[in-house]
Amino acid sequence: MAGAADFVRRLGFYASYAWSFLVLQQQRPLIYGIAPTDRCNLRCRGCELPARDRPDMTWPQMVSLMKSAYRRGFRDLYFTGGEPMLWQDAGRTISDAVTTARDLGFFHIHVYTNGTMGLDPPADLTWVSMDGLRDTFAARRGDHFETVETTIRSARGRRVAVIYVIDRFTAVGVEPFLRWMVETRLPVTGVMFYFHTPYYGVDELHLTREERRTEIGRLLRYISHGFPILNSRAGLRALASGDWPRPTAVSSIADVDGEYVCCRAAGEETCRECGYAACTEIVEAQRLRPSALLGMRRYW
Numbered sequence: 001m002a003g004a005a006d007f008v009r010r011l012g013f014y015a016s017y018a019w020s021f022l023v024l025q026q027q028r029p030l031i032y033g034i035a036p037t038d039r040c041n042l043r044c045r046g047c048e049l050p051a052r053d054r055p056d057m058t059w060p061q062m063v064s065l066m067k068s069a070y071r072r073g074f075r076d077l078y079f080t081g082g083e084p085m086l087w088q089d090a091g092r093t094i095s096d097a098v099t100t101a102r103d104l105g106f107f108h109i110h111v112y113t114n115g116t117m118g119l120d121p122p123a124d125l126t127w128v129s130m131d132g133l134r135d136t137f138a139a140r141r142g143d144h145f146e147t148v149e150t151t152i153r154s155a156r157g158r159r160v161a162v163i164y165v166i167d168r169f170t171a172v173g174v175e176p177f178l179r180w181m182v183e184t185r186l187p188v189t190g191v192m193f194y195f196h197t198p199y200y201g202v203d204e205l206h207l208t209r210e211e212r213r214t215e216i217g218r219l220l221r222y223i224s225h226g227f228p229i230l231n232s233r234a235g236l237r238a239l240a241s242g243d244w245p246r247p248t249a250v251s252s253i254a255d256v257d258g259e260y261v262c263c264r265a266a267g268e269e270t271c272r273e274c275g276y277a278a279c280t281e282i283v284e285a286q287r288l289r290p291s292a293l294l295g296m297r298r299y300w
């Protein structure tokens with residue numbers, strides 16, 4: 001009976017949300033992120049978070065944020081970092097946060113991790129960063145490819161997807177990685193491709209608009225060939241053209257210092273060069289593009 005009641009509750013919410021989002025074209029809150037720590041066990045190229053040396057969030061802060069987000073209408077929650085698997089406070093870990101979020105009534109709970117510390121939290125979906133095979137991966141994240149692969153292959157009963165960030169050094173590894181995923185039957189729902197977003201200003205990792213378009217042309221061909229790519233054609237085309245409204249008020253994220261709409265990097269140049277494919281998927285769904293609407297079923 002509880003299952004039926006929960007189904008009706010979700011259906012009621014999403015029917016109302018779909019009406020305001022798709023028909024009235026409003027951007028009501030839906031997705032809430034919590035980054036409880038900047039700490040990380042890796043030192044990835046292009047990421048300065050671990051160097052910020054800010055304190056972690058406390059458990060009471062975490063619970064208060066979740067309650068506040070739920071009250072304001074957010075129903076889908078994700079945990080990110082830093083590396084969220086490192087976070088703990090008052091004997092609580094990110095697994096406790098996932099369980100508490102579910103008890104509070106959030107519909108979907110995702111975790112974003114570098115995949116070096118196991119995949120224990122009982123999330124609905126865990127996104128693991130893998131930017132290419134061994135050498136390409138190492139160019140961005142260090143020599144941890146085998147560790148992450150082992151983590152994914154031994155994650156029994158967990159639903160996992162990969163995030164691959166394309167930058168100047170990892171672009172070359174896309175096709176070998178896709179072939180390897182298929183040939184070795186990596187147990188994931190698929191891979192979502194992001195492009196490097198210049199949080200700290202345009203840097204050595206950045207691809208020009210023209211280079212990005214070339215990479216996206218390749219991704220569209222890989223989709224045609226049946227590779228397990230989670231990006232929709234519409235979402236990729238929006239990333240190529242740059243023709244999409246941003247930032248989006250559908251999502252917000254909080255860290256120890258406060259709350260931000262869309263992501264923590266909002267700024268004119270950063271948003272103009274944004275490579276967060278998840279954003280274009282939301283935007284293209286609101287534009288009623290079938291590939292974006294249908295594609296979301298694979299990772300929502």
Ligand code: SF4
Binds near residue numbers: 197246261262270
């Ligand atoms: S950089 Fe991208 S994800 Fe961040 S606020 Fe701008 S549009 Fe949103």
